[in-house]
Amino acid sequence: MNRYREFHRRSVEDPTSFWREQAQRIHWETPFTQVLDDSRLPFARWFVGGRTNLCYNALDRHLSERAEQAALIYVSTETGIERTYTYAQLHAEVNRMAAVMLSLGAKRGERVLIYMPMMAEALFAMLACARIGAIHSMVFGGFAAHSLAARIDDAQPVLIVAADAGSRAGKVIDYLPLLEEALALALHKPPQVLLVERHLTPPHALGAQLQHRVARYAAMREQQAGADVPCAWLESNEVSYVLYTSGTTGKPKGVQRDVGGYAVALASSIDYIFDGKPGDTMFTASDVGWVVGHSYIVYAPLLAGMTTVMYEGTPIRPDGGVWWRLVEQYKINLMFTAPTAIRVLKKQDPALLHQYDLSSLRTLFLAGEPLDEPTARWIQDALQKPVVDNYWQTETGWPMLAIQKNVEALPQKLGSPGVPVYGFNLSVRNELTGEPCAAGEKGVITLAAPLPPGAMQTVWRDDSRFISTYWSGFPAKLLYSSFDWGIQDENGYVTILGRTDDVINVAGHRLGTREIEESLSGHPAVAEVAVVGIHDALKGQVAIAFVVPREAQAAEQAEARRGLESELMKTVDSTLGTIARPARVFFVGVLPKTRSGKLLRRALQALAEGRDPGDLTTLEDPLALQQARAALTGA
Numbered sequence: 001m002n003r004y005r006e007f008h009r010r011s012v013e014d015p016t017s018f019w020r021e022q023a024q025r026i027h028w029e030t031p032f033t034q035v036l037d038d039s040r041l042p043f044a045r046w047f048v049g050g051r052t053n054l055c056y057n058a059l060d061r062h063l064s065e066r067a068e069q070a071a072l073i074y075v076s077t078e079t080g081i082e083r084t085y086t087y088a089q090l091h092a093e094v095n096r097m098a099a100v101m102l103s104l105g106a107k108r109g110e111r112v113l114i115y116m117p118m119m120a121e122a123l124f125a126m127l128a129c130a131r132i133g134a135i136h137s138m139v140f141g142g143f144a145a146h147s148l149a150a151r152i153d154d155a156q157p158v159l160i161v162a163a164d165a166g167s168r169a170g171k172v173i174d175y176l177p178l179l180e181e182a183l184a185l186a187l188h189k190p191p192q193v194l195l196v197e198r199h200l201t202p203p204h205a206l207g208a209q210l211q212h213r214v215a216r217y218a219a220m221r222e223q224q225a226g227a228d229v230p231c232a233w234l235e236s237n238e239v240s241y242v243l244y245t246s247g248t249t250g251k252p253k254g255v256q257r258d259v260g261g262y263a264v265a266l267a268s269s270i271d272y273i274f275d276g277k278p279g280d281t282m283f284t285a286s287d288v289g290w291v292v293g294h295s296y297i298v299y300a301p302l303l304a305g306m307t308t309v310m311y312e313g314t315p316i317r318p319d320g321g322v323w324w325r326l327v328e329q330y331k332i333n334l335m336f337t338a339p340t341a342i343r344v345l346k347k348q349d350p351a352l353l354h355q356y357d358l359s360s361l362r363t364l365f366l367a368g369e370p371l372d373e374p375t376a377r378w379i380q381d382a383l384q385k386p387v388v389d390n391y392w393q394t395e396t397g398w399p400m401l402a403i404q405k406n407v408e409a410l411p412q413k414l415g416s417p418g419v420p421v422y423g424f425n426l427s428v429r430n431e432l433t434g435e436p437c438a439a440g441e442k443g444v445i446t447l448a449a450p451l452p453p454g455a456m457q458t459v460w461r462d463d464s465r466f467i468s469t470y471w472s473g474f475p476a477k478l479l480y481s482s483f484d485w486g487i488q489d490e491n492g493y494v495t496i497l498g499r500t501d502d503v504i505n506v507a508g509h510r511l512g513t514r515e516i517e518e519s520l521s522g523h524p525a526v527a528e529v530a531v532v533g534i535h536d537a538l539k540g541q542v543a544i545a546f547v548v549p550r551e552a553q554a555a556e557q558a559e560a561r562r563g564l565e566s567e568l569m570k571t572v573d574s575t576l577g578t579i580a581r582p583a584r585v586f587f588v589g590v591l592p593k594t595r596s597g598k599l600l601r602r603a604l605q606a607l608a609e610g611r612d613p614g615d616l617t618t619l620e621d622p623l624a625l626q627q628a629r630a631a632l633t634g635a
């Protein structure tokens with residue numbers, strides 16, 4: 001372990017010389033004058049004074065050597081489109097998109113909100129923003145009107161780039177009514193909406209909000225053939241993007257990321273952790289709406305001169321062999337997905353795995369949620385390739401726990417995502433005192449300041465929330481809290497034991513139970529509600545809701561209960577999106593609370609998972625748990 005230990009030690013003890021070397025991996029139009037400004041921690045500034053551009057590093061820089069190499073392979077099993085873009089073609093598309101955006105008023109430092117599913121134009125739009133120095137904010141296509149409106153109000157974009165429709169498992173989702181409603185709800189009214197039409201829905205008239213704002217991409221793109229948009233040379237600490245993520249409160253946080261630090265972090269991690277080499281092909285099956293999509297579908301593979309595969313569809317349509325077909329056809333070397341996808345594939349005919357030539361594949365990476373041992377073992381045996389778990393968050397931008405093969409190929413420990421990644425000064429600490437835990441002792445996973453390049457700079461427009469949320473958990477210590485429990489063994493391997501807050505993880509998607517509660521509370525029949533995440537064999541966790549109806553009789557009859565349950569589910573679908581829909585809604589007369597009025601979510605969770613709810617001496621109404629138990633068993 002010596003090589004790894006020394007590498008990691010140097011990265012945190014001498015970050016200046018360590019990161020100065022790593023910074024050579026990217027092009028700097030103007031060299032930086034200072035590697036790290038740590039004068040205002042926890043706000044760290046990396047590569048101060050250096051000027052660079054993410055789009056230049058992802059595309060232009062490769063043109064002399066790789067113009068004819070594939071940069072993007074786009075595959076949609078939803079629409080049947082399968083298309084390869086060389087670096088030269090992708091460069092041309094991004095320039096056209098950038099020219100269109102400029103003509104619609106997007107500028108350096110202004111926000112562009114992108115509401116698109118997995119289509120090539122979403123990647124063009126991200127890189128186009130990076131090119132002109134506009135700040136992109138991707139909103140996952142599965143989010144509905146309220147979620148979208150909250151993000152519009154917080155990011156205050158000058159432009160929204162949107163698709164007219166998405167498609168999931170063959171079901172088309174019309175985005176236009178969602179956009180229309182979001183624009184009506186939002187207080188901030190972006191002047192322009194650039195619509196990328198897919199023609200998956202029958203043509204229909206635009207609503208009042210969209211009518212005056214819409215510009216159509218197809219026609220505008222036609223006018224921009226041969227567009228050549230210069231790259232904006234941004235100071236390293238200017239903002240590249242804002243990506244919203246869930247927390248304990250109902251209001252999502254805008255995770256803000258820089259330009260130079262992010263480019264350097266990704267360029268180094270794609271080598272040290274992912275073993276990605278120029279010319280390799282990487283298939284990251286995530287979504288551009290999530291951080292994994294930003295880092296390892298879009299930026300990292302392109303920064304490294306690799307080919308990235310972007311996929312719209314499920315892993316089992318038209319059949320459970322579709323991903324393996326892609327590996328064979330496109331000679332994919334590296335794959336990255338979430339454990340849920342593997343659990344889905346595990347239910348398929350194992351023969352599908354052996355029908356294809358998987359010899360190009362070197363490694364499968366998994367992240368986003370705990371990787372259970374049976375799933376890890378199954379896929380490792382089935383593929384006969386290394387499976388590498390890695391642990392990170394939207395906030396960190398890249399893995400903070402992993403085996404870093406190209407630093408030192410340490411052995412995997414099943415059930416653990418590995419050891420702290422270089423740059424991350426990670427320790428497991430007692431949740432009350434902030435003192436480091438002994439090996440084998442449970443505590444909170446923390447990071448000492450400064451966070452490394454590529455990690456979040458702050459919460460968008462809310463420095464005080466950055467400090468109060470992440471840096472205030474431990475008295476008199478400047479430590480970032482991950483809100484995850486963990487245990488570190490004597491060799492440094494960390495095991496993740498779940499969240500310390502009310503965030504849940506459904507199929508690798510992070511959701512705040514508070515957001516779902518707020519959505520349900522909006523229904524007139526709901527007096528009170530508690531949402532908890534419970535274990536699910538396929539998705540890791542699912543949300544379930546306990547609702548106190550305003551009128552007791554509303555849920556007295558089984559049929560009325562079922563009717564109300566489905567109505568409440570629809571409420572969540574239409575406000576937050578189907579990904580946030582609770583798997584079940586249970587009706588109770590009272591919720592378990594302490595005498596001081598604090599909701600005992602953990603007791604509800606324990607009951608629903610069939611565990612002992614623990615010490616309940618502080619319970620205000622002892623009947624509350626009996627009612628919850630009865631509701632769960634249908635008694």
Ligand code: AMP
Binds near residue numbers: 392
């Ligand atoms: P997100 O910000 O959506 O990427 O979610 C981050 C959260 O997902 C973390 O705080 C963890 O709770 C969980 N998570 C991510 N990767 C892993 C992993 N490899 N093992 C266990 N939990 C993970």
